[in-house]
Amino acid sequence: QVHLQESGPGLVRPSQTLSLTCTVSGTSIISADYYWSWFRQTPGKGLEWIAFIYHSGSASYSPSLKSRLSISVDTSKNQFSLTLASVTAADTGVYYCVRGSGYPWGQGTLVTVSS
């Protein structure tokens, strides 16, 4: 059974960089032609797609976040990661990693941006 688990700090200071990692189990991140995605759910914008990446490293980013965003993949650890720079309170929310566009989702990790 495929399982995704997000990890990272729950509290980030304004203007700092948010870093999250998704650990994939039950399948190899390179075993099929899926992309691996990040979504978030914020009070201001609801559910929102952030970015996705293929195991090759080819990635696509949300235009509204692209200038602050980086996504990477580590096939040796079966993980993919997200960094979001210059965070503000508007970046507070639950961040999810997902295989493809829909299945399965990780349980989500709450990130709060606050001083």
Place this chain on the structure above:
Amino acid sequence: DIVMTQSPPSLSVTPGEPASISCRASQSLLNHNGYHYLEWFLQRPGQSPQLLIYLGSHRASGVPDRFSGSGSGTDFTLKISRVEPEDVGIYYCLQALQTPLTFGGGTRVEMK
């Protein structure tokens, strides 16, 4: 960006009765491979979204057959043939045809 418009915003249903949710895209979700890249999710309180339907009409593994998806082009519908208490939550449609992937605003379903 493809804009996804869901209706209604909320729905109050009697257990055992049917329910229907609509999702309209600002452009066709038909890919050149013949599939519509439209997904439906249910987010129960305190949980991650759960995939119900993919490619417009394909039920995801483990999803009860009371859930069905239909539609083509820009107009799609999620139907629940007989609503059960565990169907309470917020339903979302998502277009995965092109980036940025975009969601509908959600439909909150509650029991009468």
